[in-house]
Amino acid sequence: MRQLTCREVALGYEGKAIVEDLNFHVDKGDYLCIVGENGSGKSTLMKTLLNLKKPLRGALELDASLSHKMIGYLPQQTIVQKDFPASVREIVLSGCLNRGGIRPFYSKAEKEAARSNMEKMGILPLEKRCYRELSGGQQQRVLLARALSATREVLLLDEPVAGLDPKVTKEMYELIGKLNREEGITIIMVSHDIAAAVRYASHILHIGRKPLFFGKTADYLQTPIGKAFAEMGGEQE
Amino acid sequence: MSELIYRFQYYFSMPMVQYAMVVGVLIALCSSLLGVPLVLKRFSFIGDGLSHVAFGALAIATVLKITNDMLLILPITIITAILLLQAGQNTKIKGDAAVAMISVGALAIGYLLISVFSESANISGDVCSTLFGSTQILTLTVTDVWMCAGMSVLVLLLFALFYRQIFAVTFDESFAAATGVRANLYNLLIAVITAIVIVLAMNLVGSLLISALVIFPALSAMRVFKNFKAVILCSALISVLASALGILLSLLGTPVGPTIVAVDIAVFLIFTLIGKIFGGKVA
Numbered sequence: 001m002r003q004l005t006c007r008e009v010a011l012g013y014e015g016k017a018i019v020e021d022l023n024f025h026v027d028k029g030d031y032l033c034i035v036g037e038n039g040s041g042k043s044t045l046m047k048t049l050l051n052l053k054k055p056l057r058g059a060l061e062l063d064a065s066l067s068h069k070m071i072g073y074l075p076q077q078t079i080v081q082k083d084f085p086a087s088v089r090e091i092v093l094s095g096c097l098n099r100g101g102i103r104p105f106y107s108k109a110e111k112e113a114a115r116s117n118m119e120k121m122g123i124l125p126l127e128k129r130c131y132r133e134l135s136g137g138q139q140q141r142v143l144l145a146r147a148l149s150a151t152r153e154v155l156l157l158d159e160p161v162a163g164l165d166p167k168v169t170k171e172m173y174e175l176i177g178k179l180n181r182e183e184g185i186t187i188i189m190v191s192h193d194i195a196a197a198v199r200y201a202s203h204i205l206h207i208g209r210k211p212l213f214f215g216k217t218a219d220y221l222q223t224p225i226g227k228a229f230a231e232m233g234g235e236q237e
Numbered sequence: 238m239s240e241l242i243y244r245f246q247y248y249f250s251m252p253m254v255q256y257a258m259v260v261g262v263l264i265a266l267c268s269s270l271l272g273v274p275l276v277l278k279r280f281s282f283i284g285d286g287l288s289h290v291a292f293g294a295l296a297i298a299t300v301l302k303i304t305n306d307m308l309l310i311l312p313i314t315i316i317t318a319i320l321l322l323q324a325g326q327n328t329k330i331k332g333d334a335a336v337a338m339i340s341v342g343a344l345a346i347g348y349l350l351i352s353v354f355s356e357s358a359n360i361s362g363d364v365c366s367t368l369f370g371s372t373q374i375l376t377l378t379v380t381d382v383w384m385c386a387g388m389s390v391l392v393l394l395l396f397a398l399f400y401r402q403i404f405a406v407t408f409d410e411s412f413a414a415a416t417g418v419r420a421n422l423y424n425l426l427i428a429v430i431t432a433i434v435i436v437l438a439m440n441l442v443g444s445l446l447i448s449a450l451v452i453f454p455a456l457s458a459m460r461v462f463k464n465f466k467a468v469i470l471c472s473a474l475i476s477v478l479a480s481a482l483g484i485l486l487s488l489l490g491t492p493v494g495p496t497i498v499a500v501d502i503a504v505f506l507i508f509t510l511i512g513k514i515f516g517g518k519v520a
Contacts, residue, residue, distance in 0.1 A: 050415035069417035087464035130463035150416040
């Protein structure tokens with residue numbers, strides 16, 4: 001089932017395009033990795049996908065059965081969060097907020113959902129701990145659990161392994177892959193880690209240089225840039 | 238000692254002292270609740286800026302001889318708060334510079350207006366009491382008390398109803414917006430509440446000291462507690478007790494505003510110490 005279609009989209013700031021002629025689509029259960037150099041417009045594309053920004057031209061269409069409330073998001077960490085006094089549970093619960101309702105508290109079902117998401121991410125024992133005292137990997141798991149509380153359909157991840165050490169990075173990728181395979185959640189990830197992208201993703205979107213590439217990961221490895229990458233030994237890493 | 242207790246008993250039999258206590262505690266409660274999201278959002282200085290705007294508005298009201306000056310001060314402060322909190326990210330002049338600019342600008346123009354147009358015999362006395370609170374709180378009328386109580390209840394209700402949303406936009410605004418929570422609306426709500434609290438607090442501690450009422454209880458609570466709810470509750474409790482104690486002490490002859498702030502500072506030092514000693518072992 002097609003979930004998202006991007007047609008002839010141009011992105012940029014104040015009328016100046018960074019990316020043009022962007023065409024791609026995402027089906028249910030896809031694992032799309034958006035790669036490109038710094039400044040190639042990855043973050044701008046992310047903001048546009050999240051409906052926080054309008055494209056300069058073209059159209060980004062969600063399938064009729066989806067709304068922006070069904071998209072979960074794993075943002076990059078902000079400075080505010082570094083010293084924020086909040087428990088793991090409070091943060092994961094806050095993901096349920098978009099389920100609506102004018103009650104000034106969370107319902108039983110929402111608390112149950114938050115609990116099961118913490119369990120899936122293996123952070124249930126940390127439930128009462130303070131967020132700012134956790135390790136980088138644990139913090140990402142908390143934010144992932146929050147994103148799951150907000151969606152059952154699509155997860156957008158913005159550089160999910162930035163600043164994590166290699167072991168934790170691998171665990172994080174495996175966790176995301178598991179969500180994709182076992183829960184059927186569509187993954188759209190922005191990353192500059194091409195090695196991980198070709199290993200885990202089913203589709204690649206390479207932006208920032210011409211020609212833009214969009215397609216299956218296997219096809220990406222046949223393109224000049226993909227080949228160059230494979231020859232560097234990136235595939236075996 | 239018994240003489241001191243007798244003296245307090247005597248003071249408390251006076252309606253104006255009772256009014257001062259009620260109003261003081263309500264204002265302290267509101268400002269401390271609001272302080273937590275403001276401090277965490279890095280908007281600590283907004284209270285300062287807005288209070289100076291409120292002072293400027295008061296000056297205009299005095300010059301225009303408007304009897305109910307709240308009608309002018311409140312809208313002006315609310316509009317400024319919305320402009321500062323909303324446009325903070327996108328304007329040419331960045332957040333802190335904008336606050337500083339508006340803050341000193343309003344203060345200077347306000348004093349200028351009062352000096353030129355006021356017919357009062359004791360201009361510097363008037364200005365001093367507006368800036369530092371002084372004895373103003375003991376001259377409250379019944380109308381003032383009811384108005385203050387009404388506003389406080391409004392602030393408390395809004396805060397309780399939208400507690401979850403306030404948490405969400407404070408912790409991670411872009412996540413909230415991206416997942417369909419109307420983050421801008423709730424930022425607007427925080428801005429409006431901030432303005433109301435500032436205008437209320439002006440009566441209690443004067444416009445130069447309002448920031449203390451907003452930030453000290455929140456900062457103290459954050460030294461010791463590590464989840465949002467506990468920080469909010471602790472902050473409210475600290476603020477209420479510190480203000481009550483401050484008002485009590487001020488009956489012995491010190492100015493109200495600075496006394497309350499002094500108590501808040503003492504509490505902050507104590508909580509910092511507790512935080513250091515227990516090293517985060519408290520809930």
